[in-house]
Amino acid sequence: xxxxxxxxxxxxFLAFGIVxxxxxxGYGFGTMSALGSGAMPILAGGGLCILGLAQLAQTxxxxxxxxQLVSAFPRRELRPLLLILxxxxxxxxxxxxxxxxxxxxxxxxxxxFADSGGRKREMLAVxxxxxxxxxxxxxxxxxxxFRLVAWRF
Amino acid sequence: MDLFSSLVMGLQxxxxxxxxxxxxxxxxxxxxxxxxxxxxxIITISLLLPLTFGLTPEASIIMLAGIFYGAAYGGSTxxxxxxxxxxxxxxxxxxxxxxxxxxxxxGAALAVAALGSFFAxxxxxxxxxxxxxxxxxxxxxxxxxxxxxxxxVALLTTAAMTRGGVVKGVGVVLLGxxxxxxxxxxxxxxxxxxxxxxxxxxxxxxxxxAVGLFAVAEIIGNIGEPQGEAVSSRxxxxxxxxxxxxxxxxxxxxxxxxxxxVLGVLPGAGLSMSSFSAYMVEKSxxxxxxxxxxxxxxxxxxxxxxxxxxxxxxxxxxxLLGIPGSPTMALMLGAFMIHGVQxxxxxxxxxxxxxxxLIVSMWIGNLLLVVLNLPLIGLWxxxxxxxxxxxxxxxxxxxxxxxxxxSSSHFDIYxxxxxxxxxxxxxxxxxxxxxFVLGFILGPxxxxxxxxxxxxxxxxxxxxxxxxxxxTLLLVGVAVLLATTTSFVRRGRAEAED
Numbered sequence: 001x002x003x004x005x006x007x008x009x010x011x012x013f014l015a016f017g018i019v020x021x022x023x024x025x026g027y028g029f030g031t032m033s034a035l036g037s038g039a040m041p042i043l044a045g046g047g048l049c050i051l052g053l054a055q056l057a058q059t060x061x062x063x064x065x066x067x068q069l070v071s072a073f074p075r076r077e078l079r080p081l082l083l084i085l086x087x088x089x090x091x092x093x094x095x096x097x098x099x100x101x102x103x104x105x106x107x108x109x110x111x112x113f114a115d116s117g118g119r120k121r122e123m124l125a126v127x128x129x130x131x132x133x134x135x136x137x138x139x140x141x142x143x144x145x146f147r148l149v150a151w152r153f
Numbered sequence: 154m155d156l157f158s159s160l161v162m163g164l165q166x167x168x169x170x171x172x173x174x175x176x177x178x179x180x181x182x183x184x185x186x187x188x189x190x191x192x193x194x195i196i197t198i199s200l201l202l203p204l205t206f207g208l209t210p211e212a213s214i215i216m217l218a219g220i221f222y223g224a225a226y227g228g229s230t231x232x233x234x235x236x237x238x239x240x241x242x243x244x245x246x247x248x249x250x251x252x253x254x255x256x257x258x259x260g261a262a263l264a265v266a267a268l269g270s271f272f273a274x275x276x277x278x279x280x281x282x283x284x285x286x287x288x289x290x291x292x293x294x295x296x297x298x299x300x301x302x303x304x305x306v307a308l309l310t311t312a313a314m315t316r317g318g319v320v321k322g323v324g325v326v327l328l329g330x331x332x333x334x335x336x337x338x339x340x341x342x343x344x345x346x347x348x349x350x351x352x353x354x355x356x357x358x359x360x361x362x363a364v365g366l367f368a369v370a371e372i373i374g375n376i377g378e379p380q381g382e383a384v385s386s387r388x389x390x391x392x393x394x395x396x397x398x399x400x401x402x403x404x405x406x407x408x409x410x411x412x413x414x415v416l417g418v419l420p421g422a423g424l425s426m427s428s429f430s431a432y433m434v435e436k437s438x439x440x441x442x443x444x445x446x447x448x449x450x451x452x453x454x455x456x457x458x459x460x461x462x463x464x465x466x467x468x469x470x471x472x473l474l475g476i477p478g479s480p481t482m483a484l485m486l487g488a489f490m491i492h493g494v495q496x497x498x499x500x501x502x503x504x505x506x507x508x509x510x511l512i513v514s515m516w517i518g519n520l521l522l523v524v525l526n527l528p529l530i531g532l533w534x535x536x537x538x539x540x541x542x543x544x545x546x547x548x549x550x551x552x553x554x555x556x557x558x559x560s561s562s563h564f565d566i567y568x569x570x571x572x573x574x575x576x577x578x579x580x581x582x583x584x585x586x587x588x589f590v591l592g593f594i595l596g597p598x599x600x601x602x603x604x605x606x607x608x609x610x611x612x613x614x615x616x617x618x619x620x621x622x623x624x625t626l627l628l629v630g631v632a633v634l635l636a637t638t639t640s641f642v643r644r645g646r647a648e649a650e651d
Binding site: 005006008009012013016017020023024027031032033034035036037039040041044045047048051052054055058072073077080081084085087088089091092093095096100104107108111112114115122126129130133134137138142143144 | 570604
């Protein structure tokens with residue numbers, strides 16, 4: 001079964017809607033004249049569930065009618081998705097331990113391969129350019145006290 | 154205080170050398186980032202948001218206004234030069250603007266866009282200054298029920314205006330509202346959706362959310378996409394429009410400004426509706442409508458002026474009511490709130506320096522764009538030719554470091570991963586992440602006023618229909634909803650997408 005965009009929307013709405021209603025219920029709805037902390041999550045989440053179901057019904061109808069459905073995740077987007085997110089994650093994991101410069105190197109080094117177009121030799125040039133610009137703007141320009149290189153675990 | 158002395162006070166705030174410098178910095182940075190291919194105004198503003206954090210409230214808001222205009226101008230530049238609209242509002246400029254560029258008249262098109270925008274911005278500024286005080290007076294009489302109704306109508310009409318259908322539009326807004334409830338509840342102090350994470354007690358960090366949803370998700374979607382055709386700097390042509398251009402453009406600028414000024418105030422519809430309808434008006438009143446689509450200068454002048462007039466008057470609901478009419482405005486409102494400025498009817502009285510300083514610096518920002526940035530067009534064109542596989546690496550590094558500077562917390566970076574993934578999923582699902590931001594910003598405002606209104610009416614929901622202002626607002630909302638789902642806007646939009 002292909003997950004196409006309408007089905008994906010339905011799933012997102014339902015997933016977050018259910019969480020909002022269930023967790024919100026725990027906060028208490030309150031009464032009509034004194035709405036509790038849970039009222040808004042329940043109302044918004046309930047709305048999300050209804051819309052998700054409506055979208056699901058619409059999708060099912062389209063499937064019955066035999067419409068051609070295109071997957072919401074084209075294969076060529078999978079690589080950028082994973083590598084870009086991995087690059088940011090690596091930056092977050094490293095920044096406290098090794099300082100700004102090595103973290104930036106990891107960020108550039110991983111995200112570079114998200115696009116198949118670039119060559120490795122270019123990567124070094126881009127890394128240098130990124131480091132120079134970032135250090136110029138944030139470290140010298142805004143005076144943010146980064147540790148450029150550190151070693152603490 | 155009369156209008157004149159208010160504007161003079163604003164001028165005194167805006168033209169101090171430091172604030173002028175920040176305005177210039179904002180305009181230049183906004184343009185520089187805004188012209189990058191695949192980087193629209195929303196991404197530009199969210200990327201540059203962390204840069205303004207260390208400044209005084211006046212300086213940071215003035216710089217933000219500069220960034221706002223620079224980004225919008227950068228968006229028009231990419232529309233004209235490479236046929237890539239940064240946001241829906243400048244999509245219509247592509248039609249004739251890009252044709253002009255292909256005929257070697259990109260310079261003239263850009264100059265007409267900038268001059269038209271400047272004129273429209275001047276009118277818009279005057280309208281804000283004139284309409285501000287009386288409107289703030291009316292808004293002061295708004296009670297909780299009126300505010301709740303207003304937010305509700307603003308959210309609903311915006312959701313309905315967006316492409317992709319009402320179900321998805323309303324759904325994303327609701328999703329944003331759910332995320333907006335995270336953190337401590339203002340009325341009870343209870344922590345909601347914090348899942349035991351101390352960083353979430355103050356709610357989701359707005360700047361992180363914006364950078365993740367827009368910059369990160371956009372990069373993921375854009376990698377591997379074919380790039381628009383580049384225009385080399387040689388065939389920009391002369392910058393100064395011909396006499397014929399002027400003759401054709403100025404009535405279009407006037408009409409566009411008028412339309413944009415009025416439409417910009419409407420919540421939800423504002424920006425894109427104004428440029429689309431300005432284009433439609435020009436086309437249907439033109440003596441030779443067949444010129445449109447093949448490089449008519451009116452087709453650039455009218456929507457660009459309308460767009461800019463509307464983005465100026467869109468500050469009226471944002472600043473005076475605290476209700477942003479568009480996702481970009483929601484971003485600006487979020488930025489103001491980060492700096493401890495709560496826009497609303499009291500802003501003019503409580504922070505007059507800030508309010509009038511902002512109004513005047515918006516005008517100065519427009520002026521700086523024309524005087525300083527137009528001659529720099531060669532530089533922007535060179536930026537346009539940076540290959541995307543270099544560009545995204547830089548944008549990503551900028552986003553991560555910018556987010557990290559907010560509170561030096563790696564939790565923010567992990568949130569960035571989360572919102573990047575969420576933004577990607579929303580786009581894959583055909584939902585507009587910009588609506589998410591609108592729901593996120595307006596959700597808490599709606600919740601607070603809705604709960605207060607229900608308490609005051611002792612639990613009777615009829616209060617929203619019994620109070621005249623609230624009823625009127627709801628009726629206007631229904632009317633806008635009906636109008637947008639029918640003819641005019643749909644037609645203009647379909648045409649622009651062809």
